[in-house]
Amino acid sequence: EVVLTQSPGTLSLSPGESATLSCRASQTISNSYLAWYQQKRGQSPRLLMYGASSRANGIPDRFSGSGSGTDFTLTISRLEPEDFAVYYCQYYGETFGQGTRVEIK
Amino acid sequence: QLQLQESGPGLVKSSETLSLTCTVSGGPISSSTFHWGWIRQPPGKGLEWIGNIYYDGKTYYSQSLKSRVTISLDTSKKHFSLRLNSVTAADTAVYYCARLSTVQGHYYYYGMDVWGRGTTVTVSS
Numbered sequence: 001e002v003v004l005t006q007s008p009g010t011l012s013l014s015p016g017e018s019a020t021l022s023c024r025a026s027q028t029i030s031n032s033y034l035a036w037y038q039q040k041r042g043q044s045p046r047l048l049m050y051g052a053s054s055r056a057n058g059i060p061d062r063f064s065g066s067g068s069g070t071d072f073t074l075t076i077s078r079l080e081p082e083d084f085a086v087y088y089c090q091y092y093g094e095t096f097g098q099g100t101r102v103e104i105k
Numbered sequence: 106q107l108q109l110q111e112s113g114p115g116l117v118k119s120s121e122t123l124s125l126t127c128t129v130s131g132g133p134i135s136s137s138t139f140h141w142g143w144i145r146q147p148p149g150k151g152l153e154w155i156g157n158i159y160y161d162g163k164t165y166y167s168q169s170l171k172s173r174v175t176i177s178l179d180t181s182k183k184h185f186s187l188r189l190n191s192v193t194a195a196d197t198a199v200y201y202c203a204r205l206s207t208v209q210g211h212y213y214y215y216g217m218d219v220w221g222r223g224t225t226v227t228v229s230s
Contacts, residue, residue: 001168035216037152044201044223045144045152050216057218088152093142093205093214094165099151 002026004089006097012105019076021100023089028069033092036065036074039099040085048087049074076102107132109202109221117196119230123189127202127221134183136160140205141185142217143176145198153198157205158185192228199223 003026011019023034031052037045047056049065052072062077076083084104089097113125125143133139143155156166158176166174175188189196201223206215 032213035214037217039152044220045203045217046220047216047218050214050218056216086151090152090154090216093140093157093207093217094154094167096144096152096154 002091002095004097006100010101012103014105015079017079019102021074021087023072023097025070035090037088038085107219111202111221111224117228123192125187126184128184135180137209142203142205143187144201147198194228197228199225
């Protein structure tokens with residue numbers, strides 16, 4: 001069973017700064033099955049990225065994904081106020097990482 | 106636009122069975138590229154995958170819940186369901202249903218692209 005470990009647990013940043021979130025898999029996985037989600041307080045999760053680096057419909061291009069093998073990254077350039085939320089990675093439509101909270105500094 | 110709506114009791118007694126239904130509207134439930142999943146989120150915690158059911162009826166469950174979970178699909182009623190047996194307080198959570206999109210053959214996943222709003226289930230003693 002693949003385990004996903006996200007780091008850091010919390011990221012404190014100011015609007016306009018860039019955020020780099022990490023998702024590490026316990027074994028080599030295919031990019032084809034790696035997704036990222038955003039969850040704001042009191043809301044359902046929203047799909048951001050699939051295939052590790054493809055943006056879902058309507059996702060702004062300040063969100064980008066990269067990585068391969070066991071190490072994957074979600075980058076948010078120029079944080080907007082609405083980007084402060086919790087982010088999760090997911091493998092194969094199953095296992096989730098524990099999440100990274102991006103909070104306002 | 107496809108929408109998902111969870112429904113079921115908000116309060117379940119300890120040791121009993123939690124039963125939820127997710128109704129699909131505004132789009133197809135039967136497709137070789139659409140599959141259906143349940144995810145939960147305990148208060149103040151992260152997302153926990155429960156299980157998925159694929160269009161062909163195959164089910165896949167979380168190892169930690171496998172012995173207590175059943176997911177089923179009723180295409181005629183356009184809904185899929187979750188049953189979780191022998192619940193305890195640790196099963197108290199918001200339960201979400203979601204659509205998992207893939208290419209035919211499942212060699213590429215487009216992620217869980219549609220989610221329900223979630224339903225809160227509390228297990229009482």
